[in-house]
Amino acid sequence: MRIGRNTLGVVGLAFTLTSCALPTSSSTGGEAAVDESSVVAPAPEPTDTGEGSDITALVGGRILDGFGGPPLEQGVLIIEGGRITAVGPAAETDIPPDAARISTEGMTVMPGLIDMHVHMMLLGHGDYRRWDELYGDRMNDVVMPIAAGQLLSSGVTSARDLGANPDEILELRRQIDAGEIPGPRLFVSGPFLQVAPYEEYEAPFRWGIGSELQARQTVQDLARRGIDTIKLIDQDQMDEGVVAAIVETAHAAGLPVVAHGHRMEEIRVGLRHGVDNFEHTGLGTAPGYPEDVLEQLRERNSSLYWTPTVSPLLTMQYTGEIFPERLDDPRWRQGMPEALADEIRGSLSQITHLPYYALFPSRIPKLATKFAQLRETGVTMMIGTDSGIPTMFHNDSTWREMALWVQLGVPPMQVLQAATLWPARFLRADADIGVLAAGRYADVIAVRGDPLSDMRVLESVDMIFKGGERIR
Numbered sequence: 001m002r003i004g005r006n007t008l009g010v011v012g013l014a015f016t017l018t019s020c021a022l023p024t025s026s027s028t029g030g031e032a033a034v035d036e037s038s039v040v041a042p043a044p045e046p047t048d049t050g051e052g053s054d055i056t057a058l059v060g061g062r063i064l065d066g067f068g069g070p071p072l073e074q075g076v077l078i079i080e081g082g083r084i085t086a087v088g089p090a091a092e093t094d095i096p097p098d099a100a101r102i103s104t105e106g107m108t109v110m111p112g113l114i115d116m117h118v119h120m121m122l123l124g125h126g127d128y129r130r131w132d133e134l135y136g137d138r139m140n141d142v143v144m145p146i147a148a149g150q151l152l153s154s155g156v157t158s159a160r161d162l163g164a165n166p167d168e169i170l171e172l173r174r175q176i177d178a179g180e181i182p183g184p185r186l187f188v189s190g191p192f193l194q195v196a197p198y199e200e201y202e203a204p205f206r207w208g209i210g211s212e213l214q215a216r217q218t219v220q221d222l223a224r225r226g227i228d229t230i231k232l233i234d235q236d237q238m239d240e241g242v243v244a245a246i247v248e249t250a251h252a253a254g255l256p257v258v259a260h261g262h263r264m265e266e267i268r269v270g271l272r273h274g275v276d277n278f279e280h281t282g283l284g285t286a287p288g289y290p291e292d293v294l295e296q297l298r299e300r301n302s303s304l305y306w307t308p309t310v311s312p313l314l315t316m317q318y319t320g321e322i323f324p325e326r327l328d329d330p331r332w333r334q335g336m337p338e339a340l341a342d343e344i345r346g347s348l349s350q351i352t353h354l355p356y357y358a359l360f361p362s363r364i365p366k367l368a369t370k371f372a373q374l375r376e377t378g379v380t381m382m383i384g385t386d387s388g389i390p391t392m393f394h395n396d397s398t399w400r401e402m403a404l405w406v407q408l409g410v411p412p413m414q415v416l417q418a419a420t421l422w423p424a425r426f427l428r429a430d431a432d433i434g435v436l437a438a439g440r441y442a443d444v445i446a447v448r449g450d451p452l453s454d455m456r457v458l459e460s461v462d463m464i465f466k467g468g469e470r471i472r
């Protein structure tokens with residue numbers, strides 16, 4: 001069931017309707033190039049056949065391969081051994097006779113989504129301290145598997161977790177990779193590296209770094225343990241020698257550094273030391289980015305990535321003031337024991353009274369300006385949602401950020417690529433994920449309707465494959 005017209009509760013934001021714009025980009029990758037002049041395909045088999053086969057053929061839908069070129073109408077996508085073996089027009093693509101044929105008529109077939117900023121240790125609860133008291137020692141057996149299942153069932157086949165106890169998040173990644181529990185492919189940072197934890201209970205996932213030696217040893221240790229990225233926050237409050245040691249050591253180990261970009265000085269320090277990817281736009285009180293920051297972003301735009309996470313503030317406000325009924329929608333309870341879901345529901349019942357809620361009026365009006373400024377600099381923007389923070393339920397986060405970007409004026413094809421191709425490249429995983437092309441993992445979703453006309457169709461994904469395995 002679709003909710004309200006103003007689904008994102010965008011109040012006071014410039015609303016630009018670009019929903020009918022078809023992509024004009026010519027950046028189609030070679031592998032999946034499509035000849036549009038192909039003859040009309042014979043009507044594909046409407047019913048699903050061949051169950052139990054090792055080969056799967058998705059037959060008949062529109063395919064958006066993720067390279068940004070024109071959609072492929074009446075496409076066929078073949079999956080074998082967990083990977084895609086062919087993508088092409090139905091008229092020109094041989095379907096092996098023993099393939100299981102699945103009709104995607106009326107659907108858009110596209111790469112699985114990649115959410116670049118999630119928190120698997122959180123499930124939307126309104127009070128971090130109470131959450132830690134109740135569930136802080138239930139991460140691997142209760143909390144994280146729920147988060148993983150919810151993300152995957154919303155079409156997120158890969159996700160980057162940016163802040164967790166490394167023991168717990170690495171164990172979750174192992175469980176998912178071993179097929180013990182369903183979940184997205186995970187890319188993880190482990191702990192936040194910062195000056196000191198804000199609260200004592202946060203020490204397992206917020207690590208204070210006080211010296212250059214400690215910085216080097218910590219980053220090397222995390223790299224040895226298989227962490228994918230380093231997460232740095234409050235770097236403007238850190239000794240700059242320590243910041244430099246963190247970034248240098250990470251880069252020497254082949255790890256990118258992701259840093260908070262809430263405050264202007266935080267961004268300046270990060271830029272000075274070569275941070276690869278900044279997160280957020282919303283929390284600083286500045287009305288916009290100052291010219292010296294924008295100038296540096298323009299200079300570095302070919303190598304710099306930004307995950308603006310614009311939707312959380314608006315989703316919280318939407319839930320608090322515009323459509324509180326959202327909290328009684330049973331869908332966000334997916335996979336949760338009843339007592340846990342009730343606890344989360346209770347924590348959000350007075351959402352407008354939560355301490356951070358009072359900050360919204362001063363921050364929300366600046367989001368659109370800052371988002372537009374970032375886009376203008378040419379940095380590569382990626383979809384990330386802070387999924388798991390209050391009201392950001394894992395099965396209801398990613399599509400909201402994507403729909404909001406369309407409202408903020410980003411052409412829909414670019415929004416899709418910000419949730420597929422660009423994250424895959426940043427993660428250096430683009431040989432395996434991010435596009436639909438022969439040789440890539442079969443991380444594929446199919447959704448009824450056309451996300452290029454209405455991104456909200458992604459609220460309910462009809463088919464999900466991860467590594468060729470059908471999840472839905």
Ligand SMILES: [Zn+2]
Pocket residue numbers: 117118119162163386
């Ligand atoms: Zn976060």
